[in-house]
Amino acid sequence: MDTIYALASARGKAGVAVVRISGPLAFWAVHNLTGDVPAPRRTALRVLRDVAGEVLDEALVICFKKGASFTGEESAELQLHGSIAIVNAVLRTLSEMEGLRIAEAGEFTRRALENERLDLAQVEGLADLIEAETEAQRRQALKVFSGVLGDKVERWREALVRAAALIEATIDFADEEVPLDVSPEVLELIGTVMLDLESEARGATMAERIRDGFEVAIVGPPNAGKSTLLNALAGRDAAITSEVAGTTRDVIEVRMELGGLPVTLLDTAGLRETEDAVEAIGIERARERAKYADLRVILLADKDAAPEIEPEEGDLLVLSKDDDGSARGKWLSVSGKTGQGIDVMVAQISATLTERASSASSAIRERHRVAIRDALLSLESARNEVLLGADRTELAAEELRTAIHALNCLVGRVDVENILGEIFSSFCIGK
Numbered sequence: 307m308d309t310i311y312a313l314a315s316a317r318g319k320a321g322v323a324v325v326r327i328s329g330p331l332a333f334w335a336v337h338n339l340t341g342d343v344p345a346p347r348r349t350a351l352r353v354l355r356d357v358a359g360e361v362l363d364e365a366l367v368i369c370f371k372k373g374a375s376f377t378g379e380e381s382a383e384l385q386l387h388g389s390i391a392i393v394n395a396v397l398r399t400l401s402e403m404e405g406l407r408i409a410e411a412g413e414f415t416r417r418a419l420e421n422e423r424l425d426l427a428q429v430e431g432l433a434d435l436i437e438a439e440t441e442a443q444r445r446q447a448l449k450v451f452s453g454v455l456g457d458k459v460e461r462w463r464e465a466l467v468r469a470a471a472l473i474e475a476t477i478d479f480a481d482e483e484v485p486l487d488v489s490p491e492v493l494e495l496i497g498t499v500m501l502d503l504e505s506e507a508r509g510a511t512m513a514e515r516i517r518d519g520f521e522v523a524i525v526g527p528p529n530a531g532k533s534t535l536l537n538a539l540a541g542r543d544a545a546i547t548s549e550v551a552g553t554t555r556d557v558i559e560v561r562m563e564l565g566g567l568p569v570t571l572l573d574t575a576g577l578r579e580t581e582d583a584v585e586a587i588g589i590e591r592a593r594e595r596a597k598y599a600d601l602r603v604i605l606l607a608d609k610d611a612a613p614e615i616e617p618e619e620g621d622l623l624v625l626s627k628d629d630d631g632s633a634r635g636k637w638l639s640v641s642g643k644t645g646q647g648i649d650v651m652v653a654q655i656s657a658t659l660t661e662r663a664s665s666a667s668s669a670i671r672e673r674h675r676v677a678i679r680d681a682l683l684s685l686e687s688a689r690n691e692v693l694l695g696a697d698r699t700e701l702a703a704e705e706l707r708t709a710i711h712a713l714n715c716l717v718g719r720v721d722v723e724n725i726l727g728e729i730f731s732s733f734c735i736g737k
């Protein structure tokens with residue numbers, strides 16, 4: 307196993323820069339730099355020198371013994387003065403040591419995974435934690451990082467292994483005089499796991515929204531003030547506005563944080579019958595995106611006008627151009643010009659999305675959703691086989707094993723190699 311090292315903090319000038327070293331030669335490398343190996347897990351102030359004895363920096367050094375570190379390997383940390391020259395000099399000195407090489411992106415975490423310090427879902431949680439920009443993303447990533455999914459998988463696995471064992475026992479005793487009917491207990495075990503998996507699958511979509519953002523589409527007739535509202539929310543001139551009806555054609559996307567949730571706000575072409583071919587394409591796109599949005603804000607300048615889009619349950623109906631708030635009443639009203647009502651509308655949007663986000667599960671990725679779906683399909687078949695009777699027990703056991711396999715994939719107990727590359731490619735070097 308190579309000993310790897312990398313700058314773990316961001317590149318460039320900083321207060322302090324952290325260099326990590328991990329592998330069997332980590333302490334040896336520290337000894338080369340400081341002439342000493344400080345007591346494990348204690349910070350020690352040491353002068354670092356290169357091979358020629360030239361002083362590189364005075365740094366805090368921490369050693370972690372094998373089995374008691376982030377990676378699980380012998381490792382060390384150098385907390386340097388955050389100068390580009392010092393970092394370069396220290397990295398160069400490490401590169402000159404026999405048996406040390408620079409780490410690849412995510413390689414420290416990969417070793418933590420290989421040494422079973424983390425399971426695959428936790429690694430994904432860690433990747434999301436580093437990417438997290440909003441409060442909801444931070445909370446969700448921390449939950450996944452703490453290993454909830456792994457704990458659940460363990461419980462499901464135990465139940466299914468027990469169900470499989472019960473079935474297999476009846477296969478062995480198939481010739482006996484009085485075969486014990488285990489099917490009620492087996493069905494009970496399968497049923498409980500299926501209920502859990504179904505609830506996990508339902509929350510997966512919301513978990514993905516927290517990760518990748520909710521789409522909120524502003525739709526309505528031309529000139530309603532959609533683009534003006536988008537600009538007011540974005541705090542910049544993202545979209546062209548004008549008194550000409552039919553100004554916006556393309557869908558304009560602005561990413562922002564609303565009430566702690568990541569949101570992509572969409573401004574769309576005003577909806578109306580038109581002879582203009584280009585405008586018609588814009589309107590088609592507007593309808594298409596609105597259809598798939600998580601929330602639609604239907605904006606109308608005139609509350610008696612036809613909305614040109616059938617309001618559905620969950621849509622937010624908002625009256626626009628209410629500059630002084632005089633139209634406020636049972637209608638939510640805003641003005642993109644004066645800002646009137648925007649705080650109330652934002653609070654309403656964020657409350658609606660927060661309510662939906664509360665059903666988020668710890669299955670945060672497409673990969674998790676697929677594994678859960680596969681497990682559910684196999685359990686469904688297993689249940690049918692059990693119901694079909696004693697001569698189908700081998701098939702039932704087989705389906706149970708397939709379901710357990712899918713769950714093992716979820717936390718990376720099996721079949722990891724092909725997905726690791728993809729997961730770690732999103733990591734920084736030094737993580």
Ligand SMILES: Nc1nc2c(c(=O)[nH]1)N(C=O)[C@@H](CNc1ccc(C(=O)N[C@@H](CCC(=O)O)C(=O)O)cc1)CN2
Pocket residue numbers: 324370373374375376383423
């Ligand atoms: N300076 C520094 N800060 C950091 C990290 C780091 O590596 N270095 N981390 C890294 O990303 C995170 C902290 N995560 C860590 C997780 C485990 C261990 C560790 O040594 N685990 C041992 C001992 C546990 C214990 O003492 O309770 C173990 O699990 O056996 C260290 C850091 C965030 N902050």
Ligand SMILES: Nc1nc2c(ncn2[C@@H]2O[C@H](COP(=O)(O)OP(=O)(O)OP(=O)(O)O)[C@@H](O)[C@H]2O)c(=O)[nH]1
Pocket residue numbers: 527528529530531532533534535546547548549550551552553554555574575576577626627628629640641642643644
């Ligand atoms: N007084 C007032 N005028 C507004 C307000 N919002 C928009 N307007 C004006 O209404 C006109 C149309 O605004 P836009 O934001 O371009 O309307 P739109 O809904 O994006 O229109 P299309 O892109 O054509 O569908 C512009 O002249 C804006 O200045 C508002 O809150 N108050």
Ligand SMILES: [Mg+2]
Pocket residue numbers: 532533534545546547553554573574575576
């Ligand atoms: Mg517009």
